[in-house]
Amino acid sequence: MFFDTLTLSPLSRLExxxxxxxxxxxxxxxxxxxxxxxxxxATAKLSDLSFTALDFETSGLDLNQxxxxxxxxVNLSGDQIDFSSGFHHYLKVGDKIKxxxxxxxxxxxxxxxxxxxxxxxxxxxxxxxAGRIVICHxxxxxxxxxxxxxxxxxxxxxxxxxxxxxxxxxxxxHRQFKVDDLRLxxxxxxxxxxPYVCHNALADSVACAEVFLAQxxxxxxKTRPTLGQLYKRSL
Amino acid sequence: MIESSLLPNIYDFIAHTYPFSLLSTLEQDTLAASVKxxxxxxxxxxxxxxxxxxxxxMIRTGAAxxxxxxxxxxxxxxxxxxxxxxxxxxxxxSDYKVCFLExxxxxxxxxxxxxxxxxxxxxxxxxFDGREYVRLNSSHHYLNEGDGYLNSRLxxxxxxxxxxxxxxxxxxxxxxxxxxxxxxxxxxxxxxDEEQLLGVIxxxxxxxxxxxxxxxxxxxxxxxxxxxxVIIEGSKPLxxxxxxxxxxxxxxxxxxxxxxxxxxxxxxxLLQNSLLQPLYLMKEIxxxxxxxxxxxxxxxxxxxxxxxxxxxxxxxxxxxxxxxLADAFIKKICALIQDxxxxxxxxxxxxxxxxxxxxxxxxxxxxxxxxxxEREVNAAERSWFKDYALKVCTALDKCGFTWxxxxxxxxxxxxxxxxxxxxxxxxxxxxxxxxxxxxxISVFLDLRCxxxxxxxxxxxxxxxxxxxxxxxxxxxxxxxxxTAVSPxxxxxxxxxxxxxxQNKAVLNIKNQGISLISELARLYAxxxxxxxxxxxxxxxxALDDKAAAQDLAEAYTFLNDVRFAHQFKALQxxxxxxxxxxxxxxxxxxxxxxxxxxxxxxxxxxxxQLRFGKGIR
Numbered sequence: 001m002f003f004d005t006l007t008l009s010p011l012s013r014l015e016x017x018x019x020x021x022x023x024x025x026x027x028x029x030x031x032x033x034x035x036x037x038x039x040x041x042a043t044a045k046l047s048d049l050s051f052t053a054l055d056f057e058t059s060g061l062d063l064n065q066x067x068x069x070x071x072x073x074v075n076l077s078g079d080q081i082d083f084s085s086g087f088h089h090y091l092k093v094g095d096k097i098k099x100x101x102x103x104x105x106x107x108x109x110x111x112x113x114x115x116x117x118x119x120x121x122x123x124x125x126x127x128x129x130a131g132r133i134v135i136c137h138x139x140x141x142x143x144x145x146x147x148x149x150x151x152x153x154x155x156x157x158x159x160x161x162x163x164x165x166x167x168x169x170x171x172x173x174h175r176q177f178k179v180d181d182l183r184l185x186x187x188x189x190x191x192x193x194x195p196y197v198c199h200n201a202l203a204d205s206v207a208c209a210e211v212f213l214a215q216x217x218x219x220x221x222k223t224r225p226t227l228g229q230l231y232k233r234s235l
Numbered sequence: 236m237i238e239s240s241l242l243p244n245i246y247d248f249i250a251h252t253y254p255f256s257l258l259s260t261l262e263q264d265t266l267a268a269s270v271k272x273x274x275x276x277x278x279x280x281x282x283x284x285x286x287x288x289x290x291x292x293m294i295r296t297g298a299a300x301x302x303x304x305x306x307x308x309x310x311x312x313x314x315x316x317x318x319x320x321x322x323x324x325x326x327x328x329s330d331y332k333v334c335f336l337e338x339x340x341x342x343x344x345x346x347x348x349x350x351x352x353x354x355x356x357x358x359x360x361x362x363f364d365g366r367e368y369v370r371l372n373s374s375h376h377y378l379n380e381g382d383g384y385l386n387s388r389l390x391x392x393x394x395x396x397x398x399x400x401x402x403x404x405x406x407x408x409x410x411x412x413x414x415x416x417x418x419x420x421x422x423x424x425x426x427x428d429e430e431q432l433l434g435v436i437x438x439x440x441x442x443x444x445x446x447x448x449x450x451x452x453x454x455x456x457x458x459x460x461x462x463x464x465v466i467i468e469g470s471k472p473l474x475x476x477x478x479x480x481x482x483x484x485x486x487x488x489x490x491x492x493x494x495x496x497x498x499x500x501x502x503x504x505l506l507q508n509s510l511l512q513p514l515y516l517m518k519e520i521x522x523x524x525x526x527x528x529x530x531x532x533x534x535x536x537x538x539x540x541x542x543x544x545x546x547x548x549x550x551x552x553x554x555x556x557x558x559x560l561a562d563a564f565i566k567k568i569c570a571l572i573q574d575x576x577x578x579x580x581x582x583x584x585x586x587x588x589x590x591x592x593x594x595x596x597x598x599x600x601x602x603x604x605x606x607x608x609e610r611e612v613n614a615a616e617r618s619w620f621k622d623y624a625l626k627v628c629t630a631l632d633k634c635g636f637t638w639x640x641x642x643x644x645x646x647x648x649x650x651x652x653x654x655x656x657x658x659x660x661x662x663x664x665x666x667x668x669x670x671x672x673x674x675x676i677s678v679f680l681d682l683r684c685x686x687x688x689x690x691x692x693x694x695x696x697x698x699x700x701x702x703x704x705x706x707x708x709x710x711x712x713x714x715x716x717x718t719a720v721s722p723x724x725x726x727x728x729x730x731x732x733x734x735x736x737q738n739k740a741v742l743n744i745k746n747q748g749i750s751l752i753s754e755l756a757r758l759y760a761x762x763x764x765x766x767x768x769x770x771x772x773x774x775x776x777a778l779d780d781k782a783a784a785q786d787l788a789e790a791y792t793f794l795n796d797v798r799f800a801h802q803f804k805a806l807q808x809x810x811x812x813x814x815x816x817x818x819x820x821x822x823x824x825x826x827x828x829x830x831x832x833x834x835x836x837x838x839x840x841x842x843x844q845l846r847f848g849k850g851i852r
Contacts, residue, residue, distance in 0.1 A: 080343070081272035083245060193340055194296050196244045203244065206272070210340060213274035217338070 011161070011231055015039035018159035030122070030150045033130035034160045040133070042228025046216065049227060051076040051163075052128060053135040053209035055201045056142050059093070063154060067093045068121070068145050069112060072201030073128060074209055076135070079216070081209045087128065088202040090115030122149050129160065133227070137184045137208040139164040139234070161227075164234040165211045171233040172218055187211055245270050245342065248295060252315060253824040254362040258352065266352060271343040275299075275335045282332035287325040290345040291363075293317040297339025298727075301331045308736050310830060311336075311727035315823045320363045323349070367831040368782075371789040400498050402427050403436075405457035409445050412436055412456045423487040423499045426460045432496055434460035437487060466491045467500070476500055477514050513539050513556050520563040526571055526630045529564060533634035536560060537806060540598045544803040550795035551771060558594040561636060562587075562685060565604075568630045569686035576623055580616035583608035584687035585627065588643060592681035593753065593768045597795075598802055599812050602628065602636040603643045603678050605650040607657050607691045624651050643678050650679075654691055658698055665702045668709045674716050680757055681768050696766065703761040707849070710762055714847035717754035718840040722747055725830035726818045734837075742821075744801075745814035748794045748829075751836050752787050755843055762847070783839055790832035797825050 008016065018035055021027050027035045040049055054073040060066035068091050075085035092115045116124065125146065136142045139162040144154050152158070166182050184207055185195065191214050196207045216225050219233070246267045249255045255266060275281075275297070294316050301309035301318060309331050312318060322329050323346055344352075353360040364370055401415050401424040412424050416438060426434045436456055444459040445452060465483045467476050469492035476488055480502055487501045516535050523529050539560070543553045569585050589603035590596050606624055624645035632638050645651050652660075664676055680699070684692035703709055723731045723742065730738035731747075742748075756773040759765075763777035771788055778784040801820065802812045821829070 079273055083270040083272060084268055086268070192296055192338065194244060194248075206244065210272060210274065213272070214276075214338065217274060217276040 009042045009228060010235060011039055011042045011228060014157070014159050014161070017157055021159075028150065028152055028156075031126075031152065031158060033126045034158055037131045039159050039161065040227055042226065042231070044227045046225040046227065046230075047078045050132045051135055051209075051212075052132045053081075053205040053212065054129070054142055055136065055204035055208060056145055057201045057204075058141065058145060061141070063144055063148055067091070068149070069093060070115070070201045071121070071125065072203070073205045074202070075132075076209055076212070079213060081206065081213070083206070086202055086206070087124075088200075089121065089124065091121050092117050118149070125149070133161045133163060135163045135165065135208060135212050137165045137204070137211070139166075161231060162234065163212070163230050165208050165215060167235070168215045168219070168230060168233045169211070172215065184208060184211065245272075248293075248342065252293065253822070253827070254356075254359045255352075257358050258356055262352060262355060266344060266348065269344065269348045271345065273341045273343060275339045275341065277335055277337055279335045279339075280332055283327060283329050286319060286329040286333065287322045287327060288346055290319060290323070290343050291317050291349050292319045292333075293342045293344070295340040295342050298336040299339055300334050300336055302334060303331050308724060308732075308734070310725045311732050311736075313728045316826070320349075323363075367835055368786045368789045370831050371793045371828055371835075400425060400496060402496070403456055404428060405433055405460075406455050408453050409441060409450070409456055409459065410452040413438075413441050413452070416441075421499070422501050423489070424456075425464075425489050425496050425499070426456055427496065430495055432464070432466070432489065432491070433457070434462040435464040435487065435489060436460045464489060466496075468492070469497055512542055513560065516560060517563045520560075520567050523567065524571070526568060526633070529567060529571075529630070530633045533564065536598070536635060541803060541806060544799060550792055550799055553799060554595045554597065554795065557598065557600075558591055558596040561591055561596050561600075564634050564636070565627075565631065565685045568627055568634070572623060572626045572630065575626075576619065579608075579623070580612060580619055581609050582688040582691070583620065584684050584689060584691040585645060586682050586692050587685050588682050589678040590681075590753075592683040593770055594683075595753070595770060597798065598806070599814070600636070601639045602631050603639050603641075604628070604631075604645050604685070605643070605652075605657075605679070605682075606645040607652065607654050607695060609654055609688065609691060611653050611655065620651050621646075621648065641675070641678070654695065657695055661695070661699050661702065665699070665706050665709045668706070668712045670712045670715060673709075673712055677713075677716065677754070677757075680713075680761070683768055700761065700764045700766070704764045707847075710758065710847045711849065713754075713758055713761070714843050717751065717758055718844055720746060720751060721840070722751060722833035722836040725833060726821060726826045729817070729819045731818055740817070742816045742818060742829075743814055744794060744798045744816050748832065748836065749791065749798065751840070752791045752794070755787065755836075755839055758843060758847065780842075783842065786835040787839055790835040793828055793832050797821075797829065 015038060018039055022035060052073050052075050055071065056068050057070045058066050058068050070088065070090045072086070072088035074087075075082050090111050093112055115121075129146075134142070143158075143162055147154060147156055147158065150158075165184070165187075169182055169187050184204065188207060188211060189195070191211065193207075193210055193214070196203050216230070219225070219229055246263070249267045249270070250260075250263050255263060258266065272295075281292075294312055294314055296314055298314075299312050299318070301312065303309045310316075310318075318333055322331075349363065353363060361369055361372065401412075401419050401421045403412050403415060403424045403426055405426050405428055416422070416424055422438055424436045425432060426436060434457070436459060440459055440461065444450070445454070450458070465479060465485055465488060467479055467488045467490055469490050480486065480488060487499055489496045490498045490500055512535075516532065516539065519532055520529065523532065536557070540553070540557065543556060548556075565585070565587065573579065584607050585604065586592070586607065587604050590600050591603065606620060608620060612620070628638070628644050628646040638644070643650060660676075660679075664673065682692060682696060721734045723733050723739070725732055726742070727738065730740065731742045733739060753770045756770040756777070759777040760767060760773040765773055765777040767773050767776055770791060774784040774788050774791075778787075797816070798814065801816055805812050818826075
């Protein structure tokens with residue numbers, strides 16, 4: 001993070017970075033699509049923006065060793081999740097699948113062998129996410145693996161906004177009630193949202209999108225929701 | 236399309252929510268994949284543009300209230316309930332608004348998708364019809380899918396009961412006839428000249444009348460046919476086919492429509508549907524010569540109720556069959572006990588009151604009855620009737636028609652009186668009506684002769700009808716009683732929601748639903764001087780507003796259906812039967828339709844109040 005431009009909002013700083021990269025011709029070719037649209041302003045109304053809730057299932061948390069096994073997502077527009085926009089794909093990752101993760105994800109080598117190869121997956125994800133705002137639960141994983149997929153370093157600043165339902169949830173908790181368990185299913189149970197089958201990328205992304213809708217209501221009440229507040233809470 | 240296993244939440248919900256559970260897997264997939272999800276918080280409101288013409292809102296979690304334009308509560312909705320479908324074809328202003336009571340997750344099915352699904356599946360289309368009676372009617376489509384049930388018309392059940400016809404001319408040979416029977420797999424051939432029915436020949440006729448007698452099979456069939464056979468009209472219910480077969484001791488009946496034979500029906504066809512049980516029981520009852528034997532037979536009532544439920548016979552027919560059985564028991568008991576006693580001092584009639592008079596007995600019904608004797612009697616004669624009534628009522632109790640809790644029975648001296656006294660009773664009830672007293676005696680406003688001199692009962696009924704119809708104050712008070720209990724608005728979670736927004740723990744489906752309809756029907760029947768006792772017939776004949784009659788009849792059928800279904804379940808589980816339904820035991824399907832039935836009743840109660848209420852002033 002750069003703190004030399006404290007006067008600027010985080011979103012404006014991101015936009016500034018995007019413009020610099022464009023001006024200096026330093027846009028990484030693989031990520032060019034993410035530089036095409038300006039980063040929205042902090043005051044942008046949610047109803048004017050397009051969102052995609054995204055979830056990756058990975059073989060583990062080690063960026064160097066592990067890989068994406070499947071990804072799924074769903075679009076939100078206004079205050080509605082459009083289920084017909086849902087997508088879900090497996091990746092062809094050869095022998096990368098570990099016993100442990102297979103137990104958690106219930107993803108079998110057979111499913112993976114018929115999946116997309118990494119070029120196809122990259123192209124598809126870029127097409128799904130460019131020009132949109134990404135919503136994830138624990139966005140760190142998705143951001144890191146996406147950067148890795150694009151051949152970029154983990155600390156690279158991509159002008160793609162990630163809103164993180166995990167961080168937003170933490171920001172909404174009173175200090176004395178802060179709890180460690182911020183798993184999606186726990187949050188959903190606390191919020192009286194229906195239980196769902198965890199660890200399926202599409203189901204997780206829908207589950208995350210539903211939590212997001214609830215959080216927006218919490219943060220803004222009857223006032224008109226804007227992007228800035230949510231982004232700050234996601235940092 | 237995404238594979239359904241990947242969207243378990245939405246897919247499961249759609250697949251298990253009526254009426255979408257009726258759809259094919261592919262249609263369910265389409266529907267699930269088109270869902271839009273929204274989230275509302277407590278005090279959020281949907282109204283007008285955000286509701287009209289939008290689609291079907293299904294509550295996945297949370298709760299909401301529908302508020303009518305006049306501010307009254309329309310319904311309270313919980314998980315699995317939906318709203319918006321009556322507003323599908325509206326623009327702008329909606330009939331009600333929806334206020335969320337809790338944070339609520341909504342699955343929205345857009346109008347376009349819903350229209351598509353409705354066009355694909357007729358049952359779903361009826362379910363989402365804007366009219367309550369169509370929706371209620373759609374609720375018992377499954378009843379008609381049974382294997383041909385007692386009440387279905389012969390003609391309609393051609394597929395299951397009416398066999399294709401083997402028709403043969405009188406001059407054709409016995410051999411030709413036998414061959415044709417073999418080809419068609421039929422038991423019976425009808426002998427016809429042109430269109431005229433001359434006789435019938437069964438397989439056994441060929442064996443017994445031709446082969447066993449050594450007749451050559453080259454003889455014309457007319458030589459061995461049974462001429463002038465018993466026939467049955469295609470418009471008659473199956474039930475009558477059974478009666479006719481037993482009465483005439485035949486196994487096959489030609490089915491006739493407009494003078495033309497359209498098929499045949501056999502006992503075997505009926506046996507396959509296990510429809511004969513009630514009739515055998517009735518025959519058995521008539522054959523017994525002691526009350527003890529009758530008591531033994533009465534145990535079969537439960538089996539018959541179960542069979543009828545399993546066959547998905549419609550509630551109206553179940554009530555009629557149970558009533559016919561009750562009639563058979565009463566008639567036989569009355570006759571047996573009269574034989575035990577000395578001759579009665581004078582002519583008398585034993586009559587049924589209440590639900591049995593209406594032929595609407597249910598498995599739980601207790602006995603309501605009375606005795607009318609033709610003249611005033613002395614003390615000795617009175618004691619004959621007293622003794623007789625007690626014996627009859629005791630025997631009825633032992634046969635499962637339990638003692639009436641209100642003591643509306645012939646063994647109560649008050650209800651065992653001379654014609655003159657009964658007439659005085661009715662005069663007093665009708666000419667000087669007292670609201671509270673009317674509540675007590677309403678059971679005697681339905682009466683039907685069971686045994687003895689039927690004319691006494693007919694006379695009494697005529698007297699009642701003549702005076703009642705002309706007394707607007709009596710009708711007004713009756714109306715006030717009939718509308719004193721309001722049906723609930725519906726069910727909300729594990730509660731019954733009353734009109735004032737209160738939550739009650741159980742639904743009394745009789746007092747809060749079924750009785751309200753039979754009381755309205757009686758009110759209209761009395762006003763129209765209609766002799767019918769049965770609620771359906773009263774609605775049909777005494778109500779000018781045919782749409783209202785249809786509404787009420789559908790509601791009546793549905794409520795009885797729900798009651799019977801729950802009593803059947805209790806019977807199978809060996810639990811005690813009752814009219815109390817804990818809402819938790821009601822399916823989403825029943826909840827939705829109950830709401831429609833309750834709305835119909837509430838509307839018709841208001842209509843009755845407008846019509847009869849003025850007599851109070």
